[in-house]
Amino acid sequence: MDNQATIIEQLNAARRMDAAKAQTGGREATGPPAALPAAAGSSATGSILLGAAKDLLDWVVDFSLIGEIPFVGQIPGILFSLLILHHLWSQGFFKRVKNVGIYVGVGLILDNLPLFINNLPFSSLAIWLVRRAAQRARRQTLAGA
Numbered sequence: 001m002d003n004q005a006t007i008i009e010q011l012n013a014a015r016r017m018d019a020a021k022a023q024t025g026g027r028e029a030t031g032p033p034a035a036l037p038a039a040a041g042s043s044a045t046g047s048i049l050l051g052a053a054k055d056l057l058d059w060v061v062d063f064s065l066i067g068e069i070p071f072v073g074q075i076p077g078i079l080f081s082l083l084i085l086h087h088l089w090s091q092g093f094f095k096r097v098k099n100v101g102i103y104v105g106v107g108l109i110l111d112n113l114p115l116f117i118n119n120l121p122f123s124s125l126a127i128w129l130v131r132r133a134a135q136r137a138r139r140q141t142l143a144g145a
Helices: 002-023 044-063 072-090 097-112 122-144
Strands: none
Touching (some): 044 072, 044 122, 072 122, 097 122
């Protein structure tokens, strides 16, 4: 009985592979195309929460007056920005150069300005803009496909 079930499973697997090859024009099915930006909503909450945590960190560091020390006050924010950058990159939000420019411009440059300007929620804004641009690019790619 086990031998018969194994043969049936192998036949079903071969049929699925043949169907996948037929859909892809004879090529092996390897998953979604690499050009697709991040899926809409993938890790969206985690990204926004990281941005909010970074903005809260800016408030805590600045209002404890550690943030006014020229280099020492910016170290925690820069390290947290690198963590956010890694998170967004691993989620696939930076497959377009435009998204990298948005994050660098808003999330790294504007967010590290001195004199309490960096207390504005630039990190959350940068993440929201990058996610929105990635979602639009995904919609355009899927509509064109």
